[in-house]
Amino acid sequence: MQQLIEILRREKCSLVVKNHDIVTTYSKPGVRDLEYLLDHDPEMLHGATIADKVIGKAAAAMVVVGGVKELFAEVMSTKAIPFLEEAGIAYTYGTLVDTIKEEGDRCQLEKITAPATTPEETVALLRTHFEEKKREREVRN
Numbered sequence: 001m002q003q004l005i006e007i008l009r010r011e012k013c014s015l016v017v018k019n020h021d022i023v024t025t026y027s028k029p030g031v032r033d034l035e036y037l038l039d040h041d042p043e044m045l046h047g048a049t050i051a052d053k054v055i056g057k058a059a060a061a062m063v064v065v066g067g068v069k070e071l072f073a074e075v076m077s078t079k080a081i082p083f084l085e086e087a088g089i090a091y092t093y094g095t096l097v098d099t100i101k102e103e104g105d106r107c108q109l110e111k112i113t114a115p116a117t118t119p120e121e122t123v124a125l126l127r128t129h130f131e132e133k134k135r136e137r138e139v140r141n
Contacts, residue, residue, distance in 0.1 A: 004051035005072050019048035031109065034062040035130060042066060055080045056100035058109040061122035064089065075100070079110065083119050
């Protein structure tokens with residue numbers, strides 16, 4: 001895990017995934033890389049060890065559904081912990097916060113996923129949100 005944490009900090013990326021001795025870095029903001037992996041490369045997450053800049057409820061749900069076995073977060077929300085513990089995912093963090101903030105306000109994904117009580121329900125809400133955002137972008141273009 002220490003190697004992944006060092007890479008996360010040195011490379012200034014948002015996510016580092018190690019699976020089958022292959023280490024891959026990702027740099028998209030928010031949960032976009034986790035979303036991509038869940039949808040297009042789920043094997044990369046299954047059984048993986050990851051280091052992430054921020055793990056809130058949304059990201060925690062995604063790593064649970066993805067089958068991650070261990071994670072480190074520079075910043076972790078207390079709302080992430082129940083999902084991780086229930087799934088038996090080992091976790092450590094640099095800083096624990098009550099709520100993930102974005103531009104001084106509660107993170108949009110924390111708001112969207114607030115009603116969800118399971119990782120699967122949380123991921124379903126996220127997918128609906130991402131699809132709506134995609135349609136909005138297509139309409140604008």
